[in-house]
Amino acid sequence: MTDSSPLALISAGGLLKAIAGIAYLVDGEGIIMGISDEAAAPENQPGECAVCLPYVGRSIFAMLHGEDVKASYQTLHQAVWSGKSAKYGFDYRCDAPDLERRMRMSVSLVSEGGEPLAVLYQSLVLSEEPRAPIPLFRADHLASRNSVRPDDEILTLCSYCHAIAWPIGADPETREWIEPPEYYRRGGASDVVVSHGICDCCFERVVEPPLRLLYNDLELEDAVAD
Ligand SMILES: [Zn+2]
Known part of the structure; x- marks a missing residue:
């Protein structure tokens, strides 16, 4: 028909x-x-x-x-x-x-x-x-991970909420996620290389729900641990 x-x-x-x-x-x-x-x-x-x-x-x-x-x-x-x-x-x-x-x-x-x-x-x-103005949010800054030099400090910005991993370079177990104004209050500089990641909160909020739908809980533990 x-x-x-x-x-x-x-x-x-x-x-x-x-x-x-x-x-x-x-x-x-x-x-x-x-x-x-x-x-x-x-x-x-x-x-x-x-x-x-x-x-x-x-x-x-x-x-x-x-x-x-x-x-x-x-x-x-x-x-x-x-x-x-x-x-x-x-x-x-x-x-x-x-x-x-x-x-x-x-x-x-x-x-x-x-x-x-x-x-x-x-x-x-x-x-x-x-x-x-928050200079970190300039488009050239946000793209800067593409041209990183070996001794550059790399700041990780949450792609979903723009929280910043503090202190810069800290490993995932010890870092905390702070708002950009707080980053500047703590003496953070604008002259850093920005890389993009996902903060704990956004991982739980945005990423975990579809992960749970795709994998059962056992597989999920493996996926998150990788
Ligand atoms: Zn986030």
């Missing part, structure tokens, strides 16, 4: 263009199939950071800084694509130096007749508050 409803005339590309915010339609392997108008807008293209640049045919994971961060997105992509969590969402930060920006990411499965077709990533701005 041919579907003659008006809905049958709407293409996935047309629908994606109309979607609010930064949105990508991604295949099972993570390759971007289409992007929303807002995602393609020049004002939303990060100036100095080639890593973040989205375009059709590129892997969405290649746009992310930090191996742990990439792995976390691969986990949640797999959880959604497999149908174990057909919808998933979390809040995150995407600050500019002089702007505190809170965002909401929703990740959902697009399927037809039980077959997965794509995963829709949609980011919406929840709030934007001007604040005293």
Whole structure:
């Protein structure tokens, strides 16, 4: 039977263009199939950071800084694509130096007749508050992990909430995660190399739920220990 409803005339590309915010339609392997108008807008293209640049045919994971961060997105992509969590969402930060920006990411499965077709990533701005500039959030700084020198101090920034691992270089057992203003109060410098990671809180909040869906508890202990 041919579907003659008006809905049958709407293409996935047309629908994606109309979607609010930064949105990508991604295949099972993570390759971007289409992007929303807002995602393609020049004002939303990060100036100095080639890593973040989205375009059709590129892997969405290649746009992310930090191996742990990439792995976390691969986990949640797999959880959604497999149908174990057909919808998933979390809040995150995407600050500019002089702007505190809170965002909401929703990740959902697009399927037809039980077959997965794509995963829709949609980011919406929840709030934007001007604040005293934080130089660490300059785009060139955030991309600086790509050009690290052997004696550079490497600061780890949580990709999801922008907390900073303190003290710089401390191992995961002894470090604490602090807010950027607190980093400067403690004498932290702006002239550091920034790498991206995941703080304990965001791991529990964002990464563990899809991990638990994908693996049983025993496998999960192994996965987290690795
Ligand atoms: Zn965090």
